[in-house]
Amino acid sequence: MQRHTSSPNENFTIQSFFDALRNQGILIGALCNRCGWKMLPPRPACTKCFSTELQRLQLPKSGKVISFSEVHVSSDAFSRYVPYIVAIADFDGIRIPGMIKNANVKKVRVGALVEVRTKALSKISGADGLSQDGPEYWFELAGE
Template sequence: MTLATALPGETVQITMNPVTEPFWEAAKDKRLVAPQCSQCGTFRLPPTPYCPECQSTEVTWTELSGEAEVYSFAVVHGFPGLPDVTLVPVVVDLPDAPGARLISNIIDIDPDDVTIGMKLRVDFHPITDGWMLPVFRAASN
């Protein structure tokens, strides 16, 4: 059995701008956050400079519990230059940020055990330049 993993940290680089910086700074502290419109309360991931509902530029960064649920996933056997890597890219629903979805990876699980609706918990994987990448693991029962 081959367990799903994240890409080796040194192969992952992020690009940051003022709109996304609070997300990455929180991840560096092992916290998962989502931008929430200060005017209408809409959550938005990925972060955008304005609210898609009311177009406000005012935002509050809300700390989330780290709980998630599989909305969609794929299984990738091999990656360019890393033929033995098995990845499970996932789109997750975040119950404490209604309407927001995050794209990430599920790690340390047999890909055959991943199902739509599966409960997950956030974890953080070190990547280049001291940053942390939010990834997910199956939630403990």
């Protein structure tokens, strides 16, 4: 008997997340067709029910700050940005971490509304996979 093997569906890999971010400027995730669980970045199998019947979802533009911190000491890769603000934000049930850019930390609150911004970069440099210009997606306070 021959074993059947299949690779993880390439539409739901981490690579597909970064391809969409870099080529289309969008953040994509996966929605499980069987149980409705949402995952971002996408995963090839649902974390809850392990179904591979998935569809792509796109992160809503507006979210709400769950928590935040202003970082003053960092690793070499991020030292040039200090102090910088990081947060976890909730976008209609999908939570992701990110920097909050172009904001005064005094105006950032738990519950504050944020929007996702992206920038498509043609080239990534550095062995750590980081671009010279930092992450290609971040948050900004809504209405700023």
